[in-house]
Amino acid sequence: MTIIDVKSIKVTIPIQATEIPMELVPPDGKPAGVVNITFQCGDIAMAASFNGKSFKKQMKKVEPGAFAVVQGKLGPGNQLLECGLVIQPPKPVE
Secondary structure, X not given: OOOOOOOOOEEEEEEEHHHOOHHHOOOOOOOOOEEEEEEEEOOEEEXXXXXXXXXXXXXXXXXXXXXXXXXXXXXXXXXXXXXXXXXXXXXXXX
């Protein structure tokens, strides 16, 4: 087997936006801080930390049928680094 040393590994996690608990969203009037989530897939778990302000802004876009995309770099200990969250609204039915 050939091994190629790489600088980083990009991870993209697509999920239904409604699977992210709304209670993780920092309340209005409170400091946003950091939002921590662990994503589990079989035997693999990845811990992710999000900027609370940008997380809150994206979560305001959640509606039925919306899709969430989590992206980041895989770091030591299955830590997801430089995480971002994007909520994609459902496509309108024509």
